[in-house]
Amino acid sequence: MLLRTGIFGGSFNPIHSGHIAIGEYFHRSGILDEVWFVVSPQNPLKTSEVSLNAEERLQACREVLKDYPYLTVSDIEFELPRPSYMAQTLKSLQERYPDRQFSLIIGGDNLAHFERWKDYRQILDNYDILVYPRPGSPNIVPENWKRVRLFEDATLMDISSTQIREQQKLAREQQAK
Secondary structure, three states: OOEEEEEEEEOOOOOOHHHHHHHHHHHHOOOOOEEEEEEOOOOOOOOOOOOOOHHHHHHHHHHHHOOOOOEEEEOHHHHOOOOOOHHHHHHHHHHHOOOEEEEEEEEHHHHOOHHHOOOHHHHHHHOEEEEEOOOOOOOOOOOOOOOEEEOOOOOOOOOOHHHHHHHHHHHHHHHHO
């Protein structure tokens, strides 16, 4: 039997409790055997607003997730050409680990612009896509995307890495005064 492995890609800048809750949700609900956090050194759809460099983000993920045996950190995108595209990441993982059934985990915010992803059709055709809702996102799955599942019962996490970076920036500005 193939191990059901969720691929949760992101900048994780920084990783936070919301990320962990998403991984735990998909594992504890029995949907996945494990979740791999794939740290992206360079997200092609994001600006270069970075508070931690790629190696620091990778190390932070390893440190935070070390006590969760079913949540693993992958550095595969550090080995692939940059910028990293999820279709290529999934293909590379499938070639390296044929004993696994990979699914992609994304948030409703990413679902809203999924058609902008490079080779998104390849992902839709070859992998299940597990969508957790995000506050303020439409969280709507197009009818013809048969392998996409929205998990409306998942707890909405009102936390984001962007919010954390903004709070850190504000705190630094306050300290500088």
